Amino acid sequence: MTETGDRVGLACPSCSPGEPTVHEVLKPGGQATVRCTECDHTHKAEITEPETTDLQVVVSQDDESFSTLVEESPDDRVEVGDEFVVDSPEALLQARITGIEVGPEERAEEATIDEIDTLWTRAVDNVSVDVTLHPKDGEEEHSESLTVNVPGDYEFTVGETESFGEEEFSVEGLQIRDDAPEYRHEKLDHEGDVAYAKDLKRLYGRDETSSAWSAW
Incomplete structure (x- = not known):
């Protein structure tokens, strides 16, 4: 109103x-x-209020998810990859559409709001990025896995060094998510290649904190 x-x-x-x-x-x-x-x-x-309809939205963030209703114009058209603000009692956040359910076990790449049963989304304002970290002077089979938490618009660049707490590593490769906007390749590994954290499935890095690791 x-x-x-x-x-x-x-x-x-x-x-x-x-x-x-x-x-x-x-x-x-x-x-x-x-x-x-x-x-x-x-x-x-006289101010005419725009017509709206309740839309079922499922938001996933890391390993958790919640369902909520948001008001949208029934004539608006959305597609997988679009981002919008979810303003709900549970949270206020930026979400990216990962799936559009238009019927029982029926998905579409795009649809108008009045055609949609459930909109599946992923929170992208703050994200967790999985990192595979190779030892500085060791074998890749001794790699370590870790997770870094950053804003969704944080940029990672191949060839640059990143520091998170006690971890410091150079970025060697960026694996792009299926729901991300179009990138040149699914994996970016050329010097200067850039991707947003919210678009990453995994980051590959080279440890810069020590000269030798032990296997674990």
């Missing part, structure tokens, strides 16, 4: 009767009191 202070597009009888301009809502209601931000003219106007 429209509230005091909201901004809406409306025709102004004073300066723009034919085209909408931005208005500030002074008093909401059936006949709302609004002020044109172009000429400061105050007048009454």
